[in-house]
Amino acid sequence: MDDFGGNPMDIREGGFGGRAVGEMGVQELARLVAERERTRRLLVLSAVAMFLVAVLVLVFAPEGRQNISYLLGSVLIIFSLGAIGASKFSAKFRDLSIDTNKG
Numbered sequence: 001m002d003d004f005g006g007n008p009m010d011i012r013e014g015g016f017g018g019r020a021v022g023e024m025g026v027q028e029l030a031r032l033v034a035e036r037e038r039t040r041r042l043l044v045l046s047a048v049a050m051f052l053v054a055v056l057v058l059v060f061a062p063e064g065r066q067n068i069s070y071l072l073g074s075v076l077i078i079f080s081l082g083a084i085g086a087s088k089f090s091a092k093f094r095d096l097s098i099d100t101n102k103g
Contacts, residue, residue: 047083050076074098
């Protein structure tokens with residue numbers, strides 16, 4: 001028990017933490033956790049959409065503009081991987097190597 005007459009509820013997950021006391025506090029903390037999960041799902045959906053657009057750009061590159069299409073498609077794929085939290089990425093092509101691994 002604490003000063004507010006209730007048992008505290010603590011949440012620690014990744015970079016997110018919270019503490020609530022009492023029924024209203026616990027409900028508010030539960031709402032915050034639900035919003036965080038909804039935001040995470042929205043981020044994954046946007047990353048999937050960006051990935052699909054990148055694939056379309058790569059597959060349907062206009063004649064004579066393949067280089068810029070490949071560059072744009074690659075950037076979109078890297079952004080989509082970053083949006084879902086991928087911290088390590090590497091790819092090797094004929095004349096190009098991309099590696100985000102540190103150390």
